[in-house]
Amino acid sequence: MDTLKDLYIDQLQDLYSADKQSLSVTKELSEAATNPDLKAALERGAEGVKEGMVTIKALIETHDANPNGEHCKGMEGLVAEARAHALEEDFSDDDVRDASIISQYQRMTHYALAGYGVVRAFAQRQGLKSDVVRIQECLDQTYGGDREMTRIAETQVNAAALG
Template sequence: MSMNTLKDLYLDQLKDLYSACKQSMPVVTEMGRAATSRELAEALIAGNEGIARGMEALAGLCNQHGEDPTGEHCKGMEGLVTEARKHALQAEFGNADVRDAAIITQYQRLTHYAIAGYGCVLSFANRLGLDGDGAVLRDCLERTRDGDLHMTRIAETEVNDAAAQG
């Protein structure tokens, strides 16, 4: 696809964000299984449910514009997923609470990438006057930010304290 207009870029980035979400789901599932904190494991399950809702929303927007949402492969998320596996799942931990802290770190890196992506496509949609798209993307962005804040609360009220004592 040639990028000649802001709409071309918008559609490309919707597909890139869809790919990013799709790639993140398996590692979020793996981190949820590895988490020892019940609250963290539940938050990761909820995070995957949110990612799935985001993918549905992105696919719907792509389809409304006659685009296949699967037409891109996000290399940025590919790298973040590799890092998440390396640092939260494959690393050796002598303390389960430290692993939980690593899981939160890696999950938030994945999430911050999604926040940046949603923010960009929301800005494009607003500039293009795609108010319906903007409303959908604003909801996705807000839910992703809320999930990130929830993960920070888990880190600050439970996991980090336990990891520091271990």
């Protein structure tokens, strides 16, 4: 790791790995969700993750690097937590499970937001204007999904989970 570009590529690879790992559990969370708005939002979230992966892969390849060059341990932990606390946990109330699904999904989303923000800053510092635009699109989409989850939690799921 000698230059900011080296670090930039490393962080893009880490983000690609994070997206790949979160995609499978997002699909599982969608299947487990019972609230129709939550289920639909998670399905859109999975599509957004796929789109982010396409973008990040293309950026990495533009810099003559392998997208699969890194394994994100941070997302590995978040995925394990999501499975443990939203999928494998024994819930007697579907609304409480849905609330847990939202909390676990948002934890993964916030991790992705941090990753996108870091690589955007690195791209901007290097004058990679095209990269900045593409990463900003991923950031905007991810923020939108996060806000949608908050709206669903605050207007439906959390109240239903009160019992």
